[in-house]
Amino acid sequence: MAQMTGNEQFQRWLAQVNQECGSFAARPLEGEFFGHLETGYTRALKLSTVTSANVNLYRTKNEIKNHNDSWFYTVFQLEGLATIEQNNRQTVIQPGDITLVDASRPCSLVWQQPSRQISLLLPRSLLEQQLRVGEAHCVQRLSKNLPMVQMSHRLLQESMSNHELSGSESEAALEAIVCLLRPVLQQQDVQPSRRDRQFEKVIQLIESHLQSEMLRPEWLANETGMSVRSLYRMFADKGLVVAQYIKNRRLDLCARELRSAADDEKLAGIGFSWGFTDHSHFSTAFRQRFGISPGEYRKRHR
Missing domain, CATH: 1.10.10.60 (Homeodomain-like)
Structure with a gap:
């Protein structure tokens, strides 16, 4: 079988992202593109592990209107750096960091070097039961040095490796992640205009x-x-x-x-x-x- 060209690999990766993560557009950056996507579903835990380099993945209003927006993408950075933009705010997350991206609003993710991250779908209704989420909470770097962020990473990794979780147990794990992140997100609150x-x-x-x-x-x-x-x-x-x-x-x-x-x-x-x-x-x-x-x-x- 003939080896795929770089453009064919890019198109195949983007198609897989659209199938598993929602509607996105993308453009390759300078340098050699690399993209790989692994998906995992442990009952209520719906997540994707994205490994990529030299690519810009983004959502505009056109992509959003054709896709379910009742989620937040909870990004757990594992390796490398990622630059994320939303609501006229930009942040760079490092290994161990976490950030929230609102699926109902335009966003952009840039990987200019080899990067690996887990994107966990967090239901909007679940998060808003405990916290009224606004612009101030999205695309904020939740530092790897914060204890609640470290515990969230460990809980996610352990839940992913345990394939025997029941439906109620996986829902409890998802709720626990929200509980861990809530005090960190509340610290991001600013005096409203x-x-x-x-x-x-x-x-x-x-x-x-x-x-x-x-x-x-x-x-x-x-x-x-x-x-x-x-x-x-x-x-x-x-x-x-x-x-x-x-x-x-x-x-x-x-x-x-x-x-x-x-x-x-x-x-x-x-x-x-x-x-x-x-x-x-x-x-x-x-x-x-x-x-x-x-x-x-x-x-x-x-």
Whole structure:
């Protein structure tokens, strides 16, 4: 069999990344490209080990709109350096460091030397149960010198090597990683600006009215004393669309209920309780966000 050219290897690697990690674009950098991807699924622990050099992997709004954005990529750096950008912030992570990348916003990862890292998919709903994650928490270098970061690395490595973990045990390991990272992420909090405080007020208003039929952009703008245009611009500055954000939060809470729903509980009723008056629309929206139907989601979390 003929040996693959450098471009063929690059295209094959990118196709594998898109299949396993979500929709990305990429471009080779100067020097010889190298890329290898290993995936692992230990029940709730969904991760990929990326080994690469001389390549820029990135997501724009075009890639994001065609992919599930209900995750954070939790990057555990193993070898070499990686330069990561998001929200007009850039950081360089070293072996032992950890950082969070928001799957719902554009980002860029650059490897200009041989690098190896683990990317763990961390459900947004799980992280936000314990911490309201904002821009200040993403693409921050969580240093290898911090005890909680060291413990998170060890827990991930031990969980990966134990293939006998049950579903509940792997979920507990995932929750433990969140608990370990929470105090480190909270230390990244900065004094919010007036605009950030206003955005937080809007978010809190959304959270408290997710089951209300009146929750729409026009109502939000009126309640917070701003124009609809200003409201849309505020969310756009965060890389978000207000109506999409509301729908995704409702879907996240539907998913939470489905994980504990009885077999005889009507799926349409769960969707209706969170603002989805049309079951067909609810089922379509749920599949777009989570990749499977509400019924299949419930079965998988049995």
